[in-house]
Amino acid sequence: MRFVITGELNRNRLLQTIVVLYALYVVLLWITNALLYFDRMGLTPSSVIAHYLGAEESYREPRSYAGLLEVSHFHLFAMGMLLLVLTHLVLFIPLANRTKAWLIALPFLSGLLDEGSGWLVRFVSPHFAWLKIAGFLSLQTSLAALVSLSLWSVFRGTSDGYRSGEE
Numbered sequence: 001m002r003f004v005i006t007g008e009l010n011r012n013r014l015l016q017t018i019v020v021l022y023a024l025y026v027v028l029l030w031i032t033n034a035l036l037y038f039d040r041m042g043l044t045p046s047s048v049i050a051h052y053l054g055a056e057e058s059y060r061e062p063r064s065y066a067g068l069l070e071v072s073h074f075h076l077f078a079m080g081m082l083l084l085v086l087t088h089l090v091l092f093i094p095l096a097n098r099t100k101a102w103l104i105a106l107p108f109l110s111g112l113l114d115e116g117s118g119w120l121v122r123f124v125s126p127h128f129a130w131l132k133i134a135g136f137l138s139l140q141t142s143l144a145a146l147v148s149l150s151l152w153s154v155f156r157g158t159s160d161g162y163r164s165g166e167e
Contacts, residue, residue, distance in 0.1 A: 019089070020151065027147060030144065068119060079115070083107050087104040087107060113139075115135075
């Protein structure tokens with residue numbers, strides 16, 4: 001944090017390199033996340049329902065409790081860490097505090113919606129399939145926005161992001 005407040009982030013090429021390389025990893029994660037999603041289902045409720053509840057015509061078994069639990073266990077930790085780092089970078093972007101608050105809260109809520117909606121489709125009602133689609137799209141959009149803003153902040157060349165968000 002000291003590097004951002006003192007302005008060293010914009011003068012220290014190694015720090016900028018770390019942020020850029022981290023952003024590259026997140027972009028690759030973003031791409032593979034989309035590829036995995038679309039490999040298993042689409043943006044239609046019927047495809048989400050088939051993924052979680054199974055489909056006889058394609059010989060798909062319903063997702064098991066243990067399978068969902070294992071995926072959620074890893075995803076909750078990994079997404080929490082990813083979002084912790086990405087949203088931390090938002091603190092230093094020269095935006096109003098209200099905007100920063102939204103940029104911090106929305107990705108976490110989107111991640112919970114994305115993860116939790118699969119459980120709802122499987123064990124509560126197939127009508128929650130729309131929530132899965134909304135969760136996926138909002139999470140992907142949030143990640144893209146956070147990465148884009150972080151890169152913009154690195155390359156814009158000033159260090160007033162931490163102080164300029166007063167509101």
